Ligand SMILES: Nc1ncnc2c1ncn2[C@@H]1O[C@H](COP(=O)(O)OP(=O)(O)O)[C@@H](O)[C@H]1O
């Protein structure tokens with residue numbers, strides 16, 4: 001039986017396409033026949049909203065069946081899994097209370113590894129080929145938990161001057177985490193919200209490609225209004241509008257992710 005691969009989508013820059021990329025890569029992997037578990041690690045609930053209607057997401061956020069309560073009580077995450085409308089794709093939803101998770105972690109023993117411990121049974125059950133986790137736009141103890149529980153990291157980068165600005169901090173943070181969690185590998189950077197008409201995109205891509213030992217995925221995601229329509233309908237674009245440009249781009253990206261993650 002092949003091992004479950006845990007992949008986190010993180011970047012301290014907000015709006016860089018983390019949640020959109022995480023949800024669409026997950027859905028594309030499920031459509032390709034992989035068994036996928038999505039973990040919503042952000043209080044903004046965007047990953048949950050990508051798969052479930054708003055009323056259900058809010059109800060789960062208000063209930064005790066979400067990631068915040070599981071982490072706070074250090075419970076086994078197998079009891080927090082919710083099915084979605086998409087075959088082969090399940091979700092652990094988030095809560096707006098996640099904003100207080102740093103405080104909850106603060107006094108705990110081995111606080112960087114709490115998520116890893118809570119995820120152990122699910123991971124070892126072999127029920128999933130992939131566990132994909134969406135991170136908030138911060139660099140603190142909670143993101144450290146997400147990365148300590150991961151095999152791989154994908155960093156979505158917006159092709160803009162400010163998109164690049166925070167990347168050095170992010171990469172430095174990853175180096176620090178790797179001292180504690182040597183299994184963590186940076187799978188690659190993916191450019192998002194690309195406008196090919198702009199020279200800035202080409203310059204950004206070349207700049208990133210010149211960075212040593214860091215992969216830039218061949219696939220990149222162009223600006224596409226179908227993404228927003230899909231989100232408005234509680235679906236990833238790869239299921240909402242399969243023929244759209246971004247659906248094809250995310251499907252290609254998911255293939256690259258699966259290949260490099262060794263599945
Ligand atoms: N390729 C794209 N084309 C158009 N809009 C996009 C695209 N990718 C993301 N967006 C929009 O940009 C915003 C930020 O994306 P999101 O995935 O939420 O970023 P993050 O999770 O990093 O904060 C969202 O409103 C989303 O709908």
Ligand SMILES: [Mg+2]
Nearest residue numbers: 018019042046
């Ligand atoms: Mg997000």
